[in-house]
Amino acid sequence: MGLEQKLGDMGVVTTSLEKAIGWARSNAIxxxxxxxxxxxxxxxxxxxxxxxxxxxxxxLMRASPRQSDLMIVAGRVSRKMAPVLRxxxxxxxxxxxxxxxxDCASCGGVFNNxxxxxxxxxxxxxxxxxxxxxxxxxxxxxxxLKLQDKIKxxxxxxxx
Amino acid sequence: xxxxxxxxxxxxxxxxxxxxxxxxxxxxxKKLVSPRAFxxxxxxxxxxxxxxxxxxxxxxLLELDGxxxxxxxxxxxxxxxGIEKTHEGKTYSKGIPLTDRTDYLAPLSNNMAYVGCVEKLxxxxxxxxxxxxxxxxxxxxxxxxxxxxxxxxxLDIGAMSVFLYCMREREMILDVFELVAGARMMTSYFRVxxxxxxxxxxxxxxxxxxxxxxxxxxxxxxxxxxxxxMWKERTVGIGVISKEDAIAYGMxxxxxxxxxxxxxxxxxxxxNSYDHFxxxxxxxxxxxxxxxxxxxxxxxxQSLKIIEQAMKRLPAGPVMxxxxxxAPPPKHEIAYSMExxxxxxxxxxxxxxxxxxxxxxxxxxxxxxxxxxISANGGPKPRRVHxxxxxxxxxxxxPKISRGCLIADMVAIIGSIDxxxxxxxx
Numbered sequence: 001m002g003l004e005q006k007l008g009d010m011g012v013v014t015t016s017l018e019k020a021i022g023w024a025r026s027n028a029i030x031x032x033x034x035x036x037x038x039x040x041x042x043x044x045x046x047x048x049x050x051x052x053x054x055x056x057x058x059x060l061m062r063a064s065p066r067q068s069d070l071m072i073v074a075g076r077v078s079r080k081m082a083p084v085l086r087x088x089x090x091x092x093x094x095x096x097x098x099x100x101x102x103d104c105a106s107c108g109g110v111f112n113n114x115x116x117x118x119x120x121x122x123x124x125x126x127x128x129x130x131x132x133x134x135x136x137x138x139x140x141x142x143x144x145l146k147l148q149d150k151i152k153x154x155x156x157x158x159x160x
Numbered sequence: 161x162x163x164x165x166x167x168x169x170x171x172x173x174x175x176x177x178x179x180x181x182x183x184x185x186x187x188x189x190k191k192l193v194s195p196r197a198f199x200x201x202x203x204x205x206x207x208x209x210x211x212x213x214x215x216x217x218x219x220x221l222l223e224l225d226g227x228x229x230x231x232x233x234x235x236x237x238x239x240x241x242g243i244e245k246t247h248e249g250k251t252y253s254k255g256i257p258l259t260d261r262t263d264y265l266a267p268l269s270n271n272m273a274y275v276g277c278v279e280k281l282x283x284x285x286x287x288x289x290x291x292x293x294x295x296x297x298x299x300x301x302x303x304x305x306x307x308x309x310x311x312x313x314x315l316d317i318g319a320m321s322v323f324l325y326c327m328r329e330r331e332m333i334l335d336v337f338e339l340v341a342g343a344r345m346m347t348s349y350f351r352v353x354x355x356x357x358x359x360x361x362x363x364x365x366x367x368x369x370x371x372x373x374x375x376x377x378x379x380x381x382x383x384x385x386x387x388x389x390m391w392k393e394r395t396v397g398i399g400v401i402s403k404e405d406a407i408a409y410g411m412x413x414x415x416x417x418x419x420x421x422x423x424x425x426x427x428x429x430x431x432n433s434y435d436h437f438x439x440x441x442x443x444x445x446x447x448x449x450x451x452x453x454x455x456x457x458x459x460x461x462q463s464l465k466i467i468e469q470a471m472k473r474l475p476a477g478p479v480m481x482x483x484x485x486x487a488p489p490p491k492h493e494i495a496y497s498m499e500x501x502x503x504x505x506x507x508x509x510x511x512x513x514x515x516x517x518x519x520x521x522x523x524x525x526x527x528x529x530x531x532x533x534i535s536a537n538g539g540p541k542p543r544r545v546h547x548x549x550x551x552x553x554x555x556x557x558x559p560k561i562s563r564g565c566l567i568a569d570m571v572a573i574i575g576s577i578d579x580x581x582x583x584x585x586x
Binding site for chain 2 (some may be wrong): 012034035037038039040041042045048049052058063065068075076078079080081084088110111113114115116134136
């Protein structure tokens, strides 16, 4: 049934532990339910009816940072929000990844002024940058798929 | 070693500057919460800024007696973007994209307030076709804003499927925006003096699709919520604000009309030829969460009515004023005429000048009266731009509304006043 029929009689599959873990990790990402501004609305669209992020196995948004391993920084980060964002990041258990969604989170976007952190990579390490103001849901999905590829190739030793 | 207070002996103060973590002193906090909070009799609970039901990055400091809210202190500014200040360094036409990002659920309403204000300063008469197209898009924007409100409000209270339904219909409206402006959310389609361009082919069909499908979809939402006993239990009689209080706090929009005040900028100060259309303003009576919900649901029908009228009577003609001081020369002219090229270049680098003076222009956005105030100094950049954000005024009534409510009702109340933090903090 299922997999065996499709692939034929595969017998024994050998792989490295690193690859097996990377494969498992990349397909069960739990993003944090954490929206900041405009991009958060597009993030909602991504999870909702038309785009349906659950097709890629990551619809399980967690409201608590303690239960999530992906932080999608969706929107502009103000100077007042920056310490909060860092606290949330620190509260996430390892292994953890960050996607900077949108121009504001990536580089400040149109707001080159006193109030906005010019790129969230000033405060947390970013794995994938998603361009757009706001990025279309397809763009965000592409970004998440890129992150999946990245996780698959990550060495096991990276997260102690 | 200091003596440890026994269980029955209340300590002098359980609140210190280090464990409150507000940007205020203990002296200031004393004025905001009751003295009982300092003896540990009541509890201070922090809600947000990362909370799925605060609709963004709102932080609330709640003082609780058991489950009852005694006082609520909103802490805003987590999304302060400096939009008003940034406007001062931009020419008038380059300021339009910034307005999209204040209330990001109703970008076209914000565009309208801003360009309306500049047009008022310039004393421009907008072609009728442009006005009608604006009305169609403004009403679609209102529906878009209300759909996100309904989706998140219902989700907060626990109705998951409404969220999926609303987002499905929202995509239809975003398709219209994408067709006219090229972007789903940040449209920046309105220009000072009219529109960026005329509506492309296929616009009428897409809008007609919205008009055809919405009445039955609205019935679906009503079936799910209107008479649902669980929904009514959570909303009827919850978060009541009286007519007088609502006016005193400066509330506008459906949050004000839910309390029974018939105030709508479209009727009171018609702009953009809104007086050409027939529609009514739904008004509630009890001022509770349920009435505010009813008001917004009725507004869907009124918006559809306005769009239908505007589509039927859409006049032909230009969509931009004929005034070359403001309007750019048409593209085909730029290719052949040196003067037009220079003119276009000047308009995009230096910008047009606006005569000295000040103006206030208000529109009825999905949330309430969204106003724009511009103080012009005669140059191509404004001296000061200020937005009257309806969410900001609606939010300041939250402590009043939530006093005496249960903590579980807090999310229902926040949802019912329909705040967008991008607009509150700007």
